[in-house]
Amino acid sequence: xxxxxxxxxxxxxxxxxxxxxxxxxxxxxxxxxxxxxxxxxxxxxxxxxxxxxxxxxxxxxxxxxxxxxxxxxxxxxxxxxxxxxxxxxxxxxxxxxxxxxxxxxxxxxxxxxxxxxxxxxxxxxxxxxxxxxxxxxxxxxxxxxxxxxxxxxxxxxxxxxxxxxxxxxxxxxxxxxxxxxxxxxxxxxxxxxxxxxxxxxxxxxxxxxxxxxxxxxxxxxxxxxxxxxxxxxxxxxxxxxxxxxxxxxxxxxxxxxxxxxxxxxxxxxxxxxxxxxxxxxxxxxxxxxxxxxxxxxxxxxxxxxxxxxxxxxxxxxxxxxxxxxxxxxxxxxxxxxxxxxxxxxxxxxxxxxxxxxxxxxxxxxxxxx
Amino acid sequence: xxxxxxxxxxxxxxxxxxxxxxxxxxxxxxxxxxxxxxxxxxxxxxxxxxxxxxxxxxxxxxxxxxxxxxxxxxxxxxxxxxxxxxxxxxxxxxxxxxxxxxxxxxxxxxxxxxxxxxxxxxxxxxxxxxxxxxxxxxxxxxxxxxxxxxxxxxxxxxxxxxxxxxxxxxxxxxxxxxxxxxxxxxxxxxxxxxxxxxxxxxxxxxxxxxxxxxxxxxxxxxxxxxxxxxxxxxxxxxxxxxxxxxxxxxxxxxxxxxxxxxxxxxxxxxxxxxxxxxxxxxxxxxxxxxxxxxxxxxxxxxxxxxxxxxxxxxxxxxxxxxxxxxxxxxxxxxxxxxxxxxxxxxxxxxxxxxxxxxxxxxxxxxxxxxxxxxxxxxxxxxxxxxxxxxxxxxxxxxxxxx
Numbered sequence: 001x002x003x004x005x006x007x008x009x010x011x012x013x014x015x016x017x018x019x020x021x022x023x024x025x026x027x028x029x030x031x032x033x034x035x036x037x038x039x040x041x042x043x044x045x046x047x048x049x050x051x052x053x054x055x056x057x058x059x060x061x062x063x064x065x066x067x068x069x070x071x072x073x074x075x076x077x078x079x080x081x082x083x084x085x086x087x088x089x090x091x092x093x094x095x096x097x098x099x100x101x102x103x104x105x106x107x108x109x110x111x112x113x114x115x116x117x118x119x120x121x122x123x124x125x126x127x128x129x130x131x132x133x134x135x136x137x138x139x140x141x142x143x144x145x146x147x148x149x150x151x152x153x154x155x156x157x158x159x160x161x162x163x164x165x166x167x168x169x170x171x172x173x174x175x176x177x178x179x180x181x182x183x184x185x186x187x188x189x190x191x192x193x194x195x196x197x198x199x200x201x202x203x204x205x206x207x208x209x210x211x212x213x214x215x216x217x218x219x220x221x222x223x224x225x226x227x228x229x230x231x232x233x234x235x236x237x238x239x240x241x242x243x244x245x246x247x248x249x250x251x252x253x254x255x256x257x258x259x260x261x262x263x264x265x266x267x268x269x270x271x272x273x274x275x276x277x278x279x280x281x282x283x284x285x286x287x288x289x290x291x292x293x294x295x296x297x298x299x300x301x302x303x304x305x306x307x308x309x310x311x312x313x314x315x316x317x318x319x320x321x322x323x324x325x326x327x328x329x330x331x332x333x334x335x336x337x338x339x340x341x342x343x344x345x346x347x348x349x350x351x352x353x354x355x356x357x358x359x360x361x362x363x364x365x366x367x368x369x
Numbered sequence: 370x371x372x373x374x375x376x377x378x379x380x381x382x383x384x385x386x387x388x389x390x391x392x393x394x395x396x397x398x399x400x401x402x403x404x405x406x407x408x409x410x411x412x413x414x415x416x417x418x419x420x421x422x423x424x425x426x427x428x429x430x431x432x433x434x435x436x437x438x439x440x441x442x443x444x445x446x447x448x449x450x451x452x453x454x455x456x457x458x459x460x461x462x463x464x465x466x467x468x469x470x471x472x473x474x475x476x477x478x479x480x481x482x483x484x485x486x487x488x489x490x491x492x493x494x495x496x497x498x499x500x501x502x503x504x505x506x507x508x509x510x511x512x513x514x515x516x517x518x519x520x521x522x523x524x525x526x527x528x529x530x531x532x533x534x535x536x537x538x539x540x541x542x543x544x545x546x547x548x549x550x551x552x553x554x555x556x557x558x559x560x561x562x563x564x565x566x567x568x569x570x571x572x573x574x575x576x577x578x579x580x581x582x583x584x585x586x587x588x589x590x591x592x593x594x595x596x597x598x599x600x601x602x603x604x605x606x607x608x609x610x611x612x613x614x615x616x617x618x619x620x621x622x623x624x625x626x627x628x629x630x631x632x633x634x635x636x637x638x639x640x641x642x643x644x645x646x647x648x649x650x651x652x653x654x655x656x657x658x659x660x661x662x663x664x665x666x667x668x669x670x671x672x673x674x675x676x677x678x679x680x681x682x683x684x685x686x687x688x689x690x691x692x693x694x695x696x697x698x699x700x701x702x703x704x705x706x707x708x709x710x711x712x713x714x715x716x717x718x719x720x721x722x723x724x725x726x727x728x729x730x731x732x733x734x735x736x737x738x739x740x741x742x743x744x745x746x747x748x749x750x751x752x753x754x755x756x757x758x759x760x761x762x763x764x765x766x767x768x769x770x771x
Contacts, residue, residue, distance in 0.1 A: 108497045112392035168726055175729035242558045243551075257551065259502055266500070 047194025406513030561721025617706025
């Protein structure tokens with residue numbers, strides 16, 4: 001554990017950057033077609049319920065990360081297994097996000113550069129940041145959030161200004177009823193990005209004011225969820241459902257369509273900025289969580305010593321997990337939610353909370369007697 | 370000492386990391402393709418024509434000198450089974466790499482368009498270089514190759530000439546439509562709307578048009594004119610509409626920005642000129658007993674631009690009468706366009722999409738039969754509100770009261 005304490009604003013910034021992270025650039029929840037905003041808002045609500053579970057666990061163990069209190073709750077053996085599971089999960093998701101990032105850059109900006117080089121440069125930066133500690137990450141976040149938000153606002157204003165937004169493309173609303181929306185929520189948008197808040201259980205102990213965590217988490221999620229919903233809605237309003245469904249990166253297509261007065265055009269760089277800032281923070285948070293988790297589990301005093309081996313694992317994993325982009329996406333949408341997100345974001349935390357509650361009640365009961 | 374070595378190593382690392390020249394391409398190694406033309410041979414191969422900018426001869430500097438400087442564009446033609454193959458094959462003919470990031474125009478030959486564009490545009494939206502904001506135009510009566518060869522006088526690069534003409538003509542006259550690749554793909558993929566694009570015609574001889582002498586005379590031997598609108602059925606060019614019916618199409622699509630309407634007065638045809646400044650069209654679908662219908666509401670605002678007949682424009686009653694005539698004229702144009710489209714069974718207006726948006730359930734039943742059955746007999750009502758706001762710097766024309 002580092003001695004540094006995050007303040008409310010820093011936690012908020014990290015949550016915001018993390019939640020938007022890669023979600024803003026990938027085709028998130030496009031299965032819901034023009035009802036995507038409903039899907040995102042619904043998953044936001046369910047995601048907040050989930051994070052209430054994480055927050056309640058945090059309430060019982062305000063100075064311990066998930067990997068530590070899992071051992072307290074489930075006993076040393078099962079607890080350690082759970083901790084290892086979570087550490088591998090964070091490492092794996094870090095490498096998935098890194099792969100996303102590399103694939104995106106390769107596809108539209110650096111077609112001739114090997115994936116390995118791009119991923120290596122990114123992970124080196126992430127490793128450097130994590131090496132410097134949570135304080136540096138949080139402060140970098142405070143700097144970059146203004147840039148990211150400026151870029152988003154600029155993009156928004158330019159889109160409106162160029163007259164591309166056609167809200168008729170959002171009609172009809174709920175053409176097949178709620179079925180499609182609920183399906184997307186339960187298979188996709190609930191877990192990415194809202195359920196991924198599980199990783200913040202590793203960061204909560206760094207908060208200087210535990211009483212405010214709940215407020216910060218919920219406001220951060222609501223704020224980023226609304227931004228996500230607006231962005232995806234704009235994608236549909238500009239491109240139409242058919243084009244979004246065919247696009248690998250809808251936001252890029254949307255930005256590419258901006259043409260104002262023959263000189264404000266080809267603004268791909270806005271997309272690049274959003275992608276790199278978001279990607280960096282998402283990988284960093286996952287990577288940081290796995291590093292401090294490992295350090296805690298194996299009682300390594302200086303977590304910095306784990307950065308190089310674990311960073312290398314993330315880098316190699318990011319190349320090895322899939323041989324092609326379609327394979328990577330198929331894994332991410334079909335296999336990962338079922339075998340990783342649902343158990344580790346929902347089932348395990350719920351079980352931990354259940355055991356914790358029962359034990360506390362039982363113990364209190366005994367004490368009372 | 371150790372620290373110094375570290376710094377040197379770090380600096381060297383920076384050197385490799387920060388330069389960013391992984392796959393650098395020097396400006397002098399790139400051929401900037403400004404326009405792509407697509408035709409098809411009888412054997413079914415695609416013929417692509419690349420209009421490449423000849424940088425030395427573009428900027429006005431040498432042009433004034435006249436004779437000595439060459440032409441501003443250069444044409445390369447390549448054939449292949451698909452566009453990608455053709456573009457790579459073209460490397461045998463040129464000393465530079467074809468670079469498509471600045472391609473602003475796609476010309477499709479009429480023959481090719483009639484056979485069907487098919488999935489050909491896919492490569493244009495899939496490529497990371499090409500921009501889907503490039504405009505699409507159909508070469509009328511000619512092949513794309515011939516159109517791209519012509520040298521044009523005012524804008525030296527003929528692709529730019531076509532693009533600017535498209536843009537300004539749509540903005541001021543409204544009988545041509547400024548379509549881009551993205552819109553074209555969108556419409557081909559849509560089940561409730563058919564694509565529409567403008568045509569460009571070549572007046573004069575191609576042979577003379579591609580020589581520098583074409584731009585050295587005040588009236589070029591060969592000119593590129595925008596003409597009719599090409600109506601597509603899915604991906605196939607089916608027919609052309611021209612004149613007022615073409616403008617009718619743009620009225621319905623809400624694409625008219627400014628235009629001129631001429632009005633009959635006292636038996637004199639095309640007497641008063643009405644300058645439209647602002648318009649708004651709304652297409653509203655209705656459904657009664659499972660039968661769809663469409664109402665089109667057009668609202669136009671404008672000024673009197675010309676009154677060469679004795680008419681008292683200070684008289685409000687006369688102005689109201691004029692407004693009635695304008696409404697009648699616009700309505701006529703729109704109905705003409707609708708009639709033509711219904712005859713050809715081509716829903717270029719997106720009425721199907723409008724029905725889908727408002728009545729998704731019923732649309733599912735109509736979708737398959739929309740173009741054959743529902744659209745051709747769709748009842749369409751048009752209401753036009755036209756307003757004359759101002760009459761220019763004069764009220765009565767000088768012939769009035771003589």
